[in-house]
Amino acid sequence: MKYLWRLLPFTFILLIVGCGQQNLSALDPQGPVADMQFSLIRLSLYIMIFVIVVVFALYLIVLFKFRERPGDTHIPKQVHGNKALEVIWTTIPIILLLILAIPNVMATFELAEIDDSEGAITIRAHAHLFWWEFEYPDHDIIAGQEMYIPTNTRINIELESSDVIHAFWVPALAGKQDNVPGITNTMWLEAPNEGVYLGKCAELCGPAHWQMDFKVIAVDPDTFETWAANMAEVPYEEGEITEYAVEGRAIFEANCLSCHAIGNEGGNFGPNLTNFGERTVYAGYMEATDENLENFIRDPQEWKPGNNMPAFSDMPQEDMDALIEYLKSLKVLD
Ligand code: HEC
Ligand SMILES: [Cu+2]
Structure with a gap:
């Protein structure tokens, strides 16, 4: 017991090593x-x-x-x-x-510097309380929460905000830069390796600031083109998703489409959900389980204080189940 304090330095080492997890370290530059x-x-x-x-x-x-x-x-x-x-x-x-x-x-x-040389891609990163919207003007698509990029390609980023000051930060790929309402800041990045890079809002913006996480997902250029084409096309025709999910789609169209676009149909007040079935976290930070999804839809304030999504606490259970089935079927890559 007397010598236990000698272990203290090792606990600090463990803490520091923990900081390098999930491609979230500026000290492991990519x-x-x-x-x-x-x-x-x-x-x-x-x-x-x-x-x-x-x-x-x-x-x-x-x-x-x-x-x-x-x-x-x-x-x-x-x-x-x-x-x-x-x-x-x-x-x-x-x-x-x-x-x-x-x-x-x-x-x-x-x-x-914005370099428009051939092959470069422009992405507008709009920050909202408390989520991220990625607009690809060259491809005419919008993605929510996850920014897909092709590897070894220059990505020019225009930073905008619809409400307060946020900051776009993907530590392993590029240092932070502010999203300021009314001003467009620019930056660029390039990812040599495929992978998922964690991003964070780095400017205290409100009660759910710490949950305003996003991801940069670097894939090979062919996969990126497939992704971008499918994001625009809404590949969910009858027959491609289960009948149960089709029921869920009707509920989605009645309650959610006005704020959440699928492909280019629907509103953009909330995140675009075209590829929601491929999310590994929900609402920026929740582990992707059915239970978490239902909890969030029924009571968003409980899980992300101050966010702008209305509560659907009274939705009948069978409607909720079908809706969740539909949301999980929204995939564009496989
Ligand atoms: C009034 C607009 C509005 C309506 C209607 C609405 N939402 Fe939302 N929703 C939002 C906003 C805004 C967010 C972003 C919340 C945040 O993360 O800060 C959101 C976030 C979400 C998320 C998390 C998205 C992600 O990318 O992780 C899900 C899932 C979701 N909503 C599902 C639904 C469902 C299902 C319905 C219909 C039953 C619905 N929403 C109706 C505005 C809306
Ligand atoms: Cu923020």
Whole structure:
């Protein structure tokens, strides 16, 4: 028991390792933008380490060299205003700040640049209390919560907000940038590897801010084209989904379509649900189970305080079951 405290450092290591999970770490950069930002983080870290080492070395030298010794009778000679020293310790920080500033300013401009060269894709990332909408003007589609992108392709992102200030942040792919109402900020990113990259709203925007998660899903370019084509086409003709799901669709059309579009049909007040059956989390953060889905639809405020979805607490159970069957059948990739 007495030595248990020695385990403490290991708990911290576990905590730190936990931070790197699910592609959510800026310290495990994926792609050119994250690489560039990581190298800037390293540069400032090295400069800080240099400053700390020099300052502490001087401090220790002075501490030992000029300490009071037995038999010292009077205070040392008092000096101030050494011109040479003043110049040195003003110049060194200026040089260090320049070394820091020049690559930072260059990167800031480079990262905001919209490059329309061939093959680049534009995505408008609209932030809403408390969800994300991804509009693909080149493909004329809208996706909710999950931003599919092709690998090794430059993705130009236009950031917009419909209400308050949010921030778009996908730590493993690119640093955060604000979504400000009335202003369009720009950034870009590129993912060399297929995978799911976790994104977060990085600006405190209201009670459900912490649940405003999203995903960037990088797939190979062919899969992306299939995805984009199917997102526009609404591939749910009779026969493609179960009869039970068709019943659910009628309930959806009567209650939900005005706010939730399927393909390009329906309203966009809430997330587009065309590929809802492929979501791995619901409402940004809930584990994808039928029970969670029903709970959210019956009482959205309970699960995401302050969000703009109305409650359907009185929906008969058989309608709810059919509706859930329909929602889970909404798939565009298989
Ligand atoms: C008045 C508009 C409106 C209506 C009607 C509406 N919703 Fe919503 N819904 C929203 C909004 C807004 C959100 C986003 C909430 C959030 O996450 O902040 C949402 C979110 C959702 C989500 C989570 C989506 C995701 O991508 O994870 C589901 C599922 C959902 N609604 C289902 C339904 C169903 C089923 C109905 C019909 C019974 C319905 N909604 C009716 C506005 C609406
Ligand atoms: Cu937000």
